[in-house]
Amino acid sequence: MATIFNEHNILFKQKQSPVPEFAWHTSEKLASVVGSKHLFFDIRSLDPGKYSYPYHFHRNAEEIFVIMEGKALLRTPKGIEELGTGDVVFFETGPEGAHQLFNHTEAPCKYLDLRTNNGLDVAEYPDSGKINILPYEELYQTDDKVDYYKGEDKTREKWEKLSGSSSSYSDKGDNSQ
Incomplete structure (x- = not known):
């Protein structure tokens, strides 16, 4: 069944971050209202x-952002440009799709924020060097990257402790029976 959203049936909730420069109003999870499984969308002001x-x-x-009303400046890896009513902007995955809006005007800028949802996502923040595991909102510093095998050098001892006996395999990796 089709669901129509408009100014008469959308309630906005203000989202104010601890950093005063970040503040917006957002519809409350419109995708969940209609039971969308793979597409997330909200209207933001x-x-x-x-x-x-x-x-x-x-x-x-x-x-994808669709500017419904007003103007805003868009920051991407290519620089800053002004968006206005009717503009549609696609953001690809990866660093080339980095983005941020700034409302440089005296009026609100309303836009549709439409995004795919494939279950698990990782957002990266180039300015602050963070990564965010979504939807869990677990944030880490990218400087903490480690080698894949870090801490894996005592695997045999862990197995022996768990099994209560020494490994039946030789140190040369012989796994014949």
Whole structure:
């Protein structure tokens, strides 16, 4: 069944971050209202003089903004440009899709934020060096990257402790029976 959203049936909730420069109003999870499984969308209203989310990109989600009303400045890896009513912007996955909005006007900027949802996503924040595992919102510093095998050098001892006996395999990796 088709569901129509408009100013008469959308309730906005203000989202104010601990950093005063980030503030917006958002519809409450419109996709969940209609039971969407793979598509997330909300209508947002970016307050004058405020930024959207911190500058970021997604590893596993594509995103589209449709400017419904007003203007805003868009920051991407290519620089800054002005968006206005009717503009549609696609953000690909990876660093090339990094983006952030700033409302440089005296009026709100309303836009549709449409994005794919493939279950698990990782958002990266180039300005602050963070990664965010979504939907869990677990944030880590990218400087903490480690080698894949770090801490894996005592695997045999862990197995022996768990099994209560020494391994039946030789140290040369012989696994014949």
